[in-house]
Amino acid sequence: MTETAMPSPDAIKVWARLMRVSRQLMERAEDALKEDGLPPLAWYDVLHELAEAGEGGLRPFQLIERTLFAQYNISRLLARLEADGLVEKLPVADDGRGQTIRITARGRETRRRMWAVYGRSIAELVGAKLSLDELSTVSALLGQLRHPPAAD
């Protein structure tokens, strides 16, 4: 049986800062995109995965595994991306239920323009605030908090 005592003040402080900082930074990054008339971060996540997947594309359920989106969320996000011509849906030969999602040239271009802004936000909000040593320390410690303790 696992001990389930109440958290130490230090654990509470880490929790509070983690939640607060992640929300603040996310919001800053979203604002920067919005100011440039670009789509929200969620779009970037999907376009990024699809760009990495290349011409073969990905099945929606693979996107769910790779991102943190729920099934219904991916379903509707892909519908919006398709409506904007950033991805295309292809039938998949050996599974009549499914489809393969492939990024279009327009999708790659949008991703590129988003990265110009998003990357700058990351550089400013994280890269400029911590030394390389500190970055790798934080990265390792955050890695220990992953749940479930795996992938990345």
Next chain:
Amino acid sequence: MTETAMPSPDAIKVWARLMRVSRQLMERAEDALKEDGLPPLAWYDVLHELAEAGEGGLRPFQLIERTLFAQYNISRLLARLEADGLVEKLPVADDGRGQTIRITARGRETRRRMWAVYGRSIAELVGAKLSLDELSTVSALLGQLRHPPAAD
């Protein structure tokens, strides 16, 4: 002119883990509350601030300062809390525009029951994963990422 180079791979990794870990942990904590039929975390944040404020209560705009909620969000959240009898709205003597929000006995009780679950989540998800040294290291480094670089 500020240099706005693209982020280093280490900065990107910290960003990715920060966003991923915070979302995962938040979701776990929300799930735990839901399983016990308790209200969402947002309610806790507000009840917590109000409990700390004591009998004097707080004005809605003070809640906005202390939490990360938007004005319209607080407005509607308070309406729900009031509908559930967890807070009460009092007119404020020297400012006809405003009101003072005070937590009720029922509100304190709900907060207490939420903390039993929420606190356990924090203990399991953070306290059990890092040593005291690691906790204070993370806390300090996250502190450097605050934006704007202040309060907590």
Next chain:
DNA sequence: TCTACATAAATGCAGTTGCATCGATATCGA
């Protein structure tokens, strides 16, 4: 082969969020 069950993806509905705006009161400057 036929039935039961599992998986892929979409969708109806209710609740929530974001945005812009509004109504009301307060404050400040001429």
Next chain:
DNA sequence: TCGATATCGATGCAACTGCATTTATGTAGA
């Protein structure tokens, strides 16, 4: 004192989310 401006909080509307369910196809066992 009065008019312009600022602040407090609420709200209409459109978009988005979460949940449960649905539709369609695949798989496995009698």
